[in-house]
Amino acid sequence: MAEHALTSSPIQVTTLLVELLEHASLLPEAVRAIIERYGGTLVSPPEQARPLLTAQFGWPVPRVDDSRRAIRAALAIQAEGAALNPYRIQMPFRLALHTEELSLVPGEAPPSVTPAISTLIPLAATAPAGSIVITHDTYQQVATLFETTLLGQSDIPLYAVQSERPRASRVIRGVAGMETPMIDRxxxxxxxxxxxxxxxxxxxxxxxxxxxxxxxxxxxxxxxxxxxxxxxxxxxxxxxxxxxxxxxxxxxxxxxxxxxxxxxxxxxxxxxxxxxxxxxxxxxxxxxxxxxxxxxxxxxxxxxxxxxxxxxxxxxxxxxxxxxxxxxxxxxxxxxxxxxxxxxxxxxxxxxxxxxxxxxxxxxxxxxxxxxxxxxxxxxxxxxxxxxxxxxxxxxxxxxxxxxxxxxxxxxxxxxxxxLAPLPVTESQAMVRAVLRRLDKIPLPLEELIIQHSEGNPFHIEEIVKMLIEEGVIVTEREPWRVDLEQLSLIRVPTTLIGILQTRLDALPEAEYTLLQQAAVIGRVFWERALEHLSHEEQAAQTSIRQRLQQLQQREFIIERQGSAFGDTREFIFKYALFHDVTYNSVLPAQRQHYHAKVAKWLIEQGGERLDSWAGLIGEHFEQAGETALAATWYGQAGKYAQESYAPDAAIRHYQKALRFLPEGEEHTTRRLTLYEGLGDMLYRQVQYAEAAVAYRAMGEAAELAGDTLAKVRAWYSLSTIQRSLIEPEEAQRSAEQAIARAQAALELPDRAPYAERLRVELAHSLLVKGWALWSLGNAAEALRLGKEALALSSAENAQEVMANCLDFLGQIHMVGEQYSEAHSLMEQALKLFRRLDNRRMVCMMLCNMGVNDRFQGDYASSVEHIQKGLLLAQEIGERDIQLGVRQNLGSAKAGLGEYAAA
Ligand SMILES: Nc1ncnc2c1ncn2[C@@H]1O[C@H](COP(=O)(O)OP(=O)(O)O)[C@@H](O)[C@H]1O
Ligand SMILES: [Mg+2]
Known part of the structure; x- marks a missing residue:
């Protein structure tokens, strides 16, 4: 490894390309000096019609902040250009940066034409004069350090750098705009x-x-x-x-x-x-x-x-x-x-x-x-x-x-x-003194009052102080601050934090309070544009909203977040969850409903292509708005989304809510059956078989009402599978027969042509499920017959997934029936199909089954080979259950081979 690393090791290089425009008043020497100052290495660019300068940051000595220095150099060049060109008519340069990994032999320079340079030359040509354009790779290195904007909507993301973010631009914590120094910890x-x-x-x-x-x-x-x-x-x-x-x-x-x-x-x-x-x-x-x-x-x-x-x-x-x-x-x-x-x-x-x-x-x-x-x-x-x-x-x-x-x-x-424990008393005192350091002297009763009510919780300390300021006990108009002792003797600090927060809210100007309430309905995280949407009846809403948000930030009720879920609007968060709760609870119920409905609609407008991931939240807003029918729709979406991303718990919750809110009435039967189907599937996966059976029964009933034959069949065979898991093979058999009967009856009707294909596939599935049930009951002969029938039917329709499952089933029956070579060929076919479907989990299982079959047959070498392949794949895809099972089989196979030590 080490030798290899010495001959060629990738290092990260950020290349800065400076294109000087014809009328360049900016001298190349000045640019070179800046680059050197920031630790860049000048390299000669390829011949171009336009005068170019290129510099690389990252060699001969790589440093952690290479990309950052490269951008700082670009900003310095920009500043220099601006100084020479005070009227900003046309900036005499263009700047572009890209970061890449290069394989370098130590001691040697990178080639003069790296992929970065070929990327940057055309890129710079399209950039506006005077700007600093960076590629996504560079952006990723520096996103938190510089202010940037995304350029255009091309599929290759490019960004323009505006400025370096001041370190202190982080959220200011503390009271009255002053950061509380860190106490203890x-x-x-x-x-x-x-x-x-x-x-x-x-x-x-x-x-x-x-x-x-x-x-x-x-x-x-x-x-x-x-x-x-x-x-x-x-x-x-x-x-x-x-x-x-x-x-x-x-x-x-x-x-x-x-x-x-x-x-x-x-x-x-x-x-x-x-x-x-x-x-x-x-x-x-x-x-x-x-x-x-x-x-x-x-x-x-x-x-x-x-x-x-x-x-x-x-x-x-x-x-x-x-x-x-x-x-x-x-x-x-x-x-x-x-x-x-x-x-x-x-x-x-x-x-x-x-x-x-x-x-x-x-x-x-x-x-x-x-x-x-x-x-x-x-x-x-x-x-x-x-x-x-x-x-x-x-x-x-x-x-x-x-x-x-x-x-x-x-x-x-x-x-x-x-x-993390609350602050001990002495540290609490230190914190109170730090927060109130603009007071010449802190009267003892004031300090005691704060300590006593805050119980060592820094947040409580800050909130109580803020309340005291807003109530006029601490007067902060001028420095030094002073304490109004008369007010102090009158003030009653609420005994709970909620009470303190409520007092602070009550002290807010009306307009700010209303805005904060609207924000609370949106949620702990909220967006400026959503607020505009909530209060669009007001004139000049935008500017006043911006001002009020500003004030609320100063009062430290809310914080602006860096980056926003929705790119084109600022995102804020209630500084504390408790603030959010208290504010939300202060909104009148009727108002609340009205706002919730509007928020839901706003979210729908914003969600775009990824609306699904917001569906649960939208459902909740509609629920709170009392719009139950809409809530049902969105919860249904959310359930489906959760199901597709395999979050069974969330899916179950959402489906259950959707079903609760789904209006009565026949026109909703189809939706009801879809919801029950999703719910059944998720409950089954969570091993909640009894509940899953209930869901599939309900799905079956809805399917009957809707006259949806395909759904009826699916409901019955799904129920059958669950009953087998519940070790109720007789019931499983009966349910499978219900599925078969429905599919066959429908196929006999003359007008079924459009569905015939899908019906036949579902029939094949039903036959297979019945086969499994019969096998569980010990009737191998009949199970075999059903498996074959299912295979023939699904093959005729080229339904590969069902085919593969049938082959797997038949393979296992043959293996248990000691017909190893038939079993082998069936499993091999199944394997091929699962490979084609790229179903690696099943490929794994097949390899494993084949290994077991080989072992029964006495072919230990082949058994080891199959099982090892299966194991490798199981590791590759992180299948733990399979890995465990496979390991045991591998042990037996190796034992058979005579490799007792390895077993
Ligand atoms: N050790 C400390 N010294 C000074 N201020 C503190 C300290 N711990 C917390 N604070 C302040 O108290 C408030 C609540 O702290 P925070 O870290 O947000 O709490 P949490 O994350 O546990 O809910 C913040 O304004 C924070 O700046
Ligand atoms: Mg926190």
């Missing part, structure tokens, strides 16, 4: 830092769960830690995600947030763009293999990859998609920590800073995370233990009320649970 911060270093030096995963109630200071501690990490010399790849109460119903929302952050995917991005960003992101770290992996994970996260060649054949097997997506997510995180391993060698030899890049994942407020996301996090922690990853998750203890098991199986020595 040194031990906890040190623990976080130590954990970071452990992960970096051991190159193994570390997870830290920071647990505390609201307002104790989890986010603040994480923010401080984040500062610290940003200044570290290690190369760090950040992933940040946050759950919110609004999206707890949205399957995989938290993980989606994580990847959206990393690859800058917005809800308002067109589907094609969102998919491209995800895929590019994966390929960057994983190479060609990244495509398939991105498609699976993306599909799970709700980016519609149903047209993907990797998924097309198995779309109905949502379980397989989920399992493989989980596995690929793991592979992605592994790849991202080894991707530049060889570059590290180079950095070490050239004396630069560097280590295997550490992936740092921050997850905030996971007590609101959806179940799917929690499962995936669990999977990652358990399966990536050997990769340098630091995961910090913030949660309230309530998470474990909902999911008592969550995190119990994390590898003991790699996971740390860090409870």
């Amino acid at each position: 040194e031990t906890e911060l040190a623990t976080l830092q130590q954990t970071f270093q452990d992960a970096a030096t051991s190159e193994q995963l570390r997870a830290l769960l920071l647990i505390a109630d609201a307002g104790v200071g989890k986010s603040r501690l994480l923010a401080e830690f984040n500062h610290w990490v940003e200044e570290r010399p290690e190369s760090v790849r950040f992933f940040k995600g946050r759950a919110s109460s609004q999206i707890v119903q949205q399957p995989y929302a938290l993980i989606r947030d994580l990847f959206a952050f990393r690859f800058d995917i917005r809800e308002s991005d067109r589907e094609i763009m969102a998919r491209a960003k995800l895929e590019q992101g994966f390929r960057k770290f994983m190479g060609a293999e990244g495509t398939e992996n991105a498609h699976f994970l993306g599909h799970l996260l709700g980016f519609d990859f149903s047209e993907s060649p990797y998924l097309r054949g198995i779309l109905r097997d949502t379980r397989q998609i989920r399992d493989r997506a989980f596995h690929y997510a793991k592979r992605f995180f592994e790849a991202i920590t080894v991707g530049r391993r060889s570059a590290v060698q180079l950095m070490r030899t050239s004396g630069g800073q560097g280590d295997r890049p550490l992936v740092v994942i921050f997850l905030e407020d996971i007590h609101w995370a959806d179940d799917g996301s929690l499962d995936l996090i669990e999977h990652l922690v358990q399966s990536c233990e050997a990769s340098p990853i630091l995961l910090v998750a913030l949660s309230r203890p309530s998470l474990w009320q909902r999911r008592p098991e969550w995190g119990q199986n994390f590898p003991e020595n790699q996971v740390l649970r860090l409870p």
